[in-house]
Amino acid sequence: DGGITQSPKYLFRKEGQNVTLSCEQNLNHDAMYWYRQDPGQGLRLIYYSQIVNDFQKGDIAEGYSVSREKKESFPLTVTSAQKNPTAFYLCASSIRTSVGETQYFGPGTRLLVL
Amino acid sequence: GQQLNQSPQSMFIQEGEDVSMNCTSSSIFNTWLWYKQEPGEGPVLLIALYKAGELTSNGRLTAQFGITRKDSFLNISASIPSDVGIYFCAGQVGSQGNLIFGKGTKLSVKP
Numbered sequence: 001d002g003g004i005t006q007s008p009k010y011l012f013r014k015e016g017q018n019v020t021l022s023c024e025q026n027l028n029h030d031a032m033y034w035y036r037q038d039p040g041q042g043l044r045l046i047y048y049s050q051i052v053n054d055f056q057k058g059d060i061a062e063g064y065s066v067s068r069e070k071k072e073s074f075p076l077t078v079t080s081a082q083k084n085p086t087a088f089y090l091c092a093s094s095i096r097t098s099v100g101e102t103q104y105f106g107p108g109t110r111l112l113v114l
Numbered sequence: 115g116q117q118l119n120q121s122p123q124s125m126f127i128q129e130g131e132d133v134s135m136n137c138t139s140s141s142i143f144n145t146w147l148w149y150k151q152e153p154g155e156g157p158v159l160l161i162a163l164y165k166a167g168e169l170t171s172n173g174r175l176t177a178q179f180g181i182t183r184k185d186s187f188l189n190i191s192a193s194i195p196s197d198v199g200i201y202f203c204a205g206q207v208g209s210q211g212n213l214i215f216g217k218g219t220k221l222s223v224k225p
Contacts, residue, residue: 006156033212042118042202042217043157058212090156099164100145101206103213105156 003027004106006091011111013078013085021076021109023091032074033092033103036060043090049074078111086113120203120216127193128224135219136187137203145206146179146186147213152199160201161188193223 004025013019025032031050035043045058049068063082068074074093078085088110094103120137127133137146145164149157161170163179163186170177176189186205190197200218207214 004156040217042215045212048212088154100162101213102145102159102162103147103204104159105149108154108156110154 004091004093004104006089006106006109008109009107011109012114013111014114016080018077018079019111021078021089021091021111023074023076023106024072025074025091025093025106026072027093027095027104028071029093029095029104030071031094031096031101032068033094034058034064034066034074034076035090035092037088037090037108046076046089085111087111118203118205118214118216120219122219123217124220124222126222126224129193129195131193133190133193133197133221134187135201135203136185137205137216138185139205139214140184141205141207141214142183143186143205143207144183145213146177147204147206148175148177148186148188149202149204150199151202151218157202190221193221195223195225197221198223 007022033048034046044060047066049055065077090108091106092103094101118139148160151157161177166183167181168179174191200220202218203216204213
């Protein structure tokens with residue numbers, strides 16, 4: 001069954017704590033993305049990676065970090081520097097062809113601060 | 115920065131009615147994607163459009179890539195209660211740019 005998995009579904013963070021959100025895909029897609037979604041808002045890009053061992057900052061990268069050591073995996077760490085981490089986090093992967101890009105999303109992780 | 119204007123922001127309709135929503139931008143897009151998101155879930159891709167003027171259907175859903183390449187619309191015919199959710203458009207500028215997302219249209223369907 002091909003797709004994108006994110007874990008956990010819910011995550012609780014204490015003040016000053018770093019937490020890591022998992023994202024795995026078995027679609028053989030080169031590119032992977034992390035978005036943040038706040039209530040009533042669109043999706044905002046945190047980080048993206050178009051190839052293994054390379055990643056780029058998106059629009060709201062401050063307080064977050066990523067790694068891309070394997071094609072299938074793109075974990076996101078929410079650091080203590082992120083002062084307002086409560087949000088719904090979505091991972092996506094995409095395939096780009098000569099006609100354009102098609103992006104697919106995982107089920108999301110909801111992060112809550114205790 | 116580039117922006118997508120998606121309208122309407124929300125819609126309350128009766129079951130069986132047709133629905134229309136659209137996205138516009140001042141930028142020219144190469145790709146338009148339409149997604150549906152249900153509460154607590156990730157967006158699910160409904161329709162992908164890659165060519166100006168392209169009209170594509172997926173069951174009761176029809177989407178078009180505007181001829182000016184600056185807009186797209188999504189129609190849902192004969193709505194049913196399970197159509198409830200938030201519908202997002204996304205556009206890509208050029209072949210290498212990242213996707214830009216609209217803020218969504220929240221659809222409510224009254225049985």
